[in-house]
Amino acid sequence: MAVYTCPKGHSSTENDYCSECGAKIDGVGKSELKSNGAISTPSAAGGGGSQQSCPDCGMKREPGSGHYCEICGFNFKTGAHGEIPMPPVSTPVAAVATPAPPPAVVVAPPPAPAAPPPPAEVPVPTPAPAPPTTKLLGWEVSITVDPTLKVEDSPDPPAAFEPVVAALRAGSNLIGRSSPRRGIHPEVSLDQDDAVSHRHALLDVHGDGTLTLRDIGSSNGTSVNGKEIKQLEDIPLNDGDQVTLGHWTRLLIKAVH
């Protein structure tokens, strides 16, 4: 029996709506299906083949895209999932997942500060304080809006954007903008900034606890500590690093000990 893959990563026996969760299976997947025959989970032995399809989202693997699926960020080498399946939503992630009001509704620009506030001073709501330990427990991203990053053509940033903390719970965490229609539900959801690509970048937490950032072909690029990074290349991140992207989004990387 043919197996179809739904946007949330389930194997579906139906080709229109997922037989498990009912999510709409994209037309993209269907047309792929027609030209390629039944989509099946690519065998591990088929690695590197140009006809390989992503087992998560069903898209053909692009030559030259490295280990990752261009669409969902599935890691062909390690088998780590991209932004799917959705991790169980917990409080901090839920805060991120809630779409922020679109910039269009902002009436007035916020008062421009005389000098760019040092990022360290941006109030960051933190989860319950962890017991002091030197052991690295994980990583967090604090999402902030920095109006000083605004370029000439940018719309005004949301006036009162409260910084949001997203804990990186998955091995591979998508930075992007939500698109329920396309089944995109980023772990680090930057819905308030429309210069962020839907699938912008990945934050990968590796087995040894290290964190890397990869721009997965965003339209407007990504910078780490003010320096634009190359696309499709893993950049190691450290505690305190700042990632800027979109119109005026600044991500503060924080190691949780």
Place this chain on the structure above:
Amino acid sequence: MANFRAEVFQNQFMADGASEVHAIMTVAVDGAPGPVAGIGSGKMFGILCDVSGSMSGEKMHAAKDALSKLVQLLPEDIYFFVVAGSAVGQLVFPAQLATADNKSRAMIAIRGMAAEGGTVISTWLEQALGQFQRQQGGVKQALLITDGQNDETDARRLDQMIENCRGVFQCDCRGVGTDWDVPQLKKIGTKLLGTVDIIAKPNEMDADFKLILAHAMAKSVGEANVRLWTPVGAKILFCKQVSPEIADLTQLGRTVKQQVTDFPTGSWSGSESRDYHFAIEVKPGSVGDEMLAGRASLVVVESGNETKVAEARILAIWTDDEAKSTRIERHVAHYTGQADLAQSIQDGLEARVRGDSDKATALLGKAVKIAHESGNEATAKLLRTVVDVDDAATGTVRLRRGVAKEDEMALETRSTKTKRVQKS
């Protein structure tokens, strides 16, 4: 086999965070009446006639007369049997082909039935079950006739016996006169997927039995289920047949496997149409989400083999457009109204019996209003036997005095009959 079609009517648009999906599925079958589903099996018709003491006299005479005529009408290729029911169910004529000879013998058995003793319906059903179990597949239809209430001590056994009979045969129930208990027969009729009605005058039996037989003989599909698939985490709030009559199937649902539930619909004729109302609770979505809330199909069962004969999809699309999400789909609105109508009548009659005139007036007035608005003339007419209608449009009514018991019971019994939604 007959040709089935399924169609779903719903407003698939949901407000942000909404989780309850409603849909009406219409299943219609047409085409030439095909052979009876089921290999090597035909139809079996069972007669269960009350012969308790209360039946003696005119009722017993009329029943014997009507049953004899019924037996004569049976097609020769079906099997039939007769159970005489009192404190025990007595198989006075075991299942045999309806040949001329066998019919004569059955009529002699029917004439010999004597009215005496109590009413223990579980024993009647038990006899019928034994006969129906002798045949594999096919259409199995019983007709239960009673004029009284079941023995109180039999309540639990009757419930158990109904469960045993479920899925084996269907049973139409007829209450003769006005001494029987509507909820009791409704329970048997609903669980065994049959109709329930009152035969107020013994001389009306003849015509009614003919209709029941004609209906049973028109069946060409022995057994079919409404199968509902729902996504993981979803909950089926209810599944009701809403046309031609309201029957809540929710409790009759059987889990086929995870996410898939079957609701029995019994047998189908070569040409009929039924409507079902589904309510499914899904995980609330956010604006822009689209999901399948249900996949509803009709599955015909033939000698243990299942064939999906029709399917329709129930969708949920979340939107921030209130004009879309607040609209109630016409079919859903209509049948929600018809269910409300039936409930108002039940509750109104109950309040009336309790002597709560204000409540009864309010509820029956509401029923009159809904019946008027939805064009359910049959129910409106029955309501007028219980209330005087001053203004149907506003539901202004006065309770009538000296209502005939049979009129009240007819209203209570038939309140679940619905008006089909009008073609737009």
